Structures are given as structure tokens and as C-alpha cells.
Amino acid sequence: MLSSRLKNVTPSVTVAISSKVKEMKSNRINVINLSIGEPDFTIPEKAKEYGKKSLDDNKTKYDLVAGILELREAICEKLNKENEISYTPDQIVLSSGAKNSITNTILAVTDPGDEILLPLPYWVSYSEIIKITNAIPIEVPTKKENNFKVTKSDLAKVVTDKTKMIVITNPSNPTGAVYTRDELMEIAEFCLEKGIYIIADEIYEKIRFNDSFVSIASLSENIKNITITINGFAKSVAMTGMRLGYTASNTEIAKAMSTIQSHIVSHPSLTSQYIGLGALRECEEDMNHMVQTYKKRCELITKRLDKIKNISYVEPSGAFYIFIDLSKVKEKYKYKNSFSVEFCQNFLEEEKVAVVPGEAFGIDEYIRISYACHEDEFLEGINRLEKYINKFI
Numbered sequence: 137m138l139s140s141r142l143k144n145v146t147p148s149v150t151v152a153i154s155s156k157v158k159e160m161k162s163n164r165i166n167v168i169n170l171s172i173g174e175p176d177f178t179i180p181e182k183a184k185e186y187g188k189k190s191l192d193d194n195k196t197k198y199d200l201v202a203g204i205l206e207l208r209e210a211i212c213e214k215l216n217k218e219n220e221i222s223y224t225p226d227q228i229v230l231s232s233g234a235k236n237s238i239t240n241t242i243l244a245v246t247d248p249g250d251e252i253l254l255p256l257p258y259w260v261s262y263s264e265i266i267k268i269t270n271a272i273p274i275e276v277p278t279k280k281e282n283n284f285k286v287t288k289s290d291l292a293k294v295v296t297d298k299t300k301m302i303v304i305t306n307p308s309n310p311t312g313a314v315y316t317r318d319e320l321m322e323i324a325e326f327c328l329e330k331g332i333y334i335i336a337d338e339i340y341e342k343i344r345f346n347d348s349f350v351s352i353a354s355l356s357e358n359i360k361n362i363t364i365t366i367n368g369f370a371k372s373v374a375m376t377g378m379r380l381g382y383t384a385s386n387t388e389i390a391k392a393m394s395t396i397q398s399h400i401v402s403h404p405s406l407t408s409q410y411i412g413l414g415a416l417r418e419c420e421e422d423m424n425h426m427v428q429t430y431k432k433r434c435e436l437i438t439k440r441l442d443k444i445k446n447i448s449y450v451e452p453s454g455a456f457y458i459f460i461d462l463s464k465v466k467e468k469y470k471y472k473n474s475f476s477v478e479f480c481q482n483f484l485e486e487e488k489v490a491v492v493p494g495e496a497f498g499i500d501e502y503i504r505i506s507y508a509c510h511e512d513e514f515l516e517g518i519n520r521l522e523k524y525i526n527k528f529i
């Protein structure tokens with residue numbers, strides 16, 4: 137018998153789609169994969185050098201649970217310079233990816249039965265991590281007119297005396313929307329008033345297309361104290377497989393996370409940490425180049441989508457996704473249970489293009505397209521989407 141904590145946990149939809157794509161490719165079927173949340177760049181050379189040198193120097197033994205001091209210092213410097221938040225190295229805990237950091241945070245702060253608010257649409261893994269930790273995910277409806285950004289009045293409708301945390305993903309996966317300072321201030325003040333912790337998932341923070349990004353923890357000292365900022369190296373430096381993420385939080389929470397981590401994984405891979413250190417110290421230009429490429433792709437893809445009738449999308453200001461509204465297609469489409477899941481399955485079978493169903497993010501009339509791939513690929517994918525949609529409208 138398996139643990140009851142797994143009762144309602146489902147495997148990642150995006151990972152399932154990627155497996156299907158791999159299977160099709162191994163059968164020599166030419167698939168366009170627009171489902172993946174992974175940069176198509178490689179780790180910058182200067183960062184790799186740090187990893188290679190650490191191996192040559194035999195930095196391969198057990199080390200500090202929270203991560204090597206140089207990297208925690210470099211992260212503090214980055215947060216200070218780029219995000220205007222002042223942290224000390226004892227408030228930074230490195231982990232094996234942002235997923236791991238989110239799990240550490242929830243384990244450190246919640247008790248079984250505590251409620252965690254997830255503004256819709258939300259990244260697939262939050263709800264499942266929350267269930268695994270025996271907390272309860274609570275979906276928060278948001279409005280399309282507000283680009284699905286949650287507001288104080290949305291929150292006021294769902295808060296109970298069990299509410300312990302909220303997750304704010306900024307920039308958002310799946311919409312690419314970015315919150316303004318005023319929007320964040322309103323949410324954060326509400327959380328302060330109600331005694332709710334904020335998980336500020338800022339993993340896409342570098343990938344934004346204008347300069348107005350604000351970190352929640354920078355809003356005030358009190359807000360910083362209730363905020364656990366999640367960040368990592370997967371998206372900004374194309375280090376997905378190196379599994380390196382981190383939290384910045386108050387010292388009490390950081391210590392609690394270190395205690396948990398010390399018993400579960402000890403610390404993230406040392407080689408990955410040195411590569412991350414190289415990235416922060418030497419690779420600003422490489423990261424800027426990646427962001428400029430995503431920005432150009434975003435312009436291309438939105439221009440192309442604007443030419444397709446009967447669909448709309450959330451205007452992205454960051455990340456590398458576009459969340460497309462297919463509610464007009466849904467009205468005409470024949471499906472049994474979930475429109476977006478069946479649409480995506482059939483679209484993959486018939487047009488050989490993989491995209492992610494909106495249902496994976498809690499909103500069924502949408503699909504998510506990733507443009508973390510060559511423009512020829514996503515433009516061809518959109519051509520096929522237009523052709524496929526036109527069969528039904």
C-alpha cells in the first residue's frame with residue numbers, strides 16, 4: 137500500500153507530453169515540440185569552466201548544507217544590486233532546483249491541513265508539491281481582463297483562518313505576465329495584515345522584456361520578513377539539468393530549511409554550485425543575449441498569432457511562454473472530459489505539434505506554447521495550429 141499522501145497527486149503533465157514526444161521521435165515521427173519549459177541554449181562556457189576546475193581541484197566531498205559560501209555571497213550581491221534586497225549569506229539556502237526550494241519552504245513553514253493559495257492559472261507542480269507535503273492547495277480565481285494577475289479582492293474571497301501561504305509567480309508561467317509595484321504592494325500588504333507568508337517564485341525574473349520588474353521582498357522590511365524568494369539557474373542560465381535553485385528568506389526559515397535539507401539531500405551537487413558561481417560572476421552578457429533572443433521571438437510569435445482569427449492570448453512581458461485562449465474553438469469542438477487535454481492530444485496526433493493543455497494550469501479553455509526553440513520551429517507550429525483550428529470554426 138502506498139502512502140495516502142499520494143492519493144490525489146498526479147504525475148507532471150508536461151513531463152508526460154515530453155515522454156510522448158520522445159517516443160514519437162524515436163519512431164522517426166517529425167514532431168514540433170512547443171511544450172517544453174527548457175531553454176534551447178547551452179550553459180555559457182565561462183560557467184562550465186568553473187565546474188571543470190572544481191573537479192580538477194577535487195571539490196567533490198560533502199560540504200555545507202546551505203551551499204558553498206562563495207555562491208551564497210554572490211547571490212546576496214546579485215539580490216542587492218539587481219533586486220534591491222539586502223540579505224546575508226546565512227539567509228540563502230541552495231538546493232537541487234527551484235522545485236526542491238519550494239518543497240523545502242513548504243515543509244519548513246506549514247503544518248498538515250494548512251492552506252496555500254494558488255492564483256489561477258498556476259504552474260503544474262505547485263499543487264502536487266503542496267499535496268505531497270500534506271498541506272492543501274486552494275485555487276484562487278483571477279480575471280482574464282487583469283491578465284490573470286491576482287488582486288486583493290480575489291484573495292479576500294478565499295482566505296480562511298487556515299490560510300498559511302500564497303504563491304506569486306512573477307513573471308508568470310504560463311502567461312508571461314509581470315506584476316507592477318502597485319499590484320505587488322496591494323497583495324503583500326493584504327498578506328501582512330492577514331499573517332500569510334508569500335512564496336515569491338521569481339525564477340523567470342531575468343527573462344523580462346522591460347525594466348519594470350520589482351521583487352516582492354524589496355517592497356519593505358516587514359514584507360521581506362514574510363517573503364521567501366525562490367530563484368534558480370535553470371531558466372536564466374540554461375542550467376536545467378544541473379539542478380540548482382535557492383531561497384532567500386528570514387534567518388529562522390532559512391535555518392529550518394537547512395535542517396530539513398541536511399537530512400534529505402545534504403546539499404546540492406558541488407559541481408553545479410561552482411557552475412552557478414561562474415554564471416553569476418562571469419556570464420551577465422550571455423544571459424542578456426538569451427533574454428534579447430526571447431524578446432525577439434516573443435515579438436515574432438505575437439505578430440503571427442495576431443493574424444489568426446478566433447483566438448486571443450495574454451500579452452507576455454516575460455518568461456518564454458504564451459497562453460492562448462481557445463474558448464471560441466471549445467464551443468465547436470467535440471470532447472468528452474477535458475477540452476484542452478483532448479485538443480492537445482488530437483493536435484499532436486494529427487499535426488505533430490506538442491503544446492500543453494490549459495487544464496494543467498487549472499484553466500481548460502487555454503493552451504500554453506513555449507517559444508524556447510528556434511523561430512522556424514514555433515512559426516511552423518503556429519501555421520499548423522491555424523490550419524487545425526480552422527477545421528472547427
Ligand SMILES: Cc1ncc(COP(=O)(O)O)c(C=O)c1O
Nearest residue numbers: 173233234235259309368370381
Ligand atoms: C514557475 C516555475 N518555478 C519553478 C520551476 C522549476 O525550476 P527548477 O528546474 O529549478 O526546479 C519551473 C520550471 O518549469 C517553473 O516554471
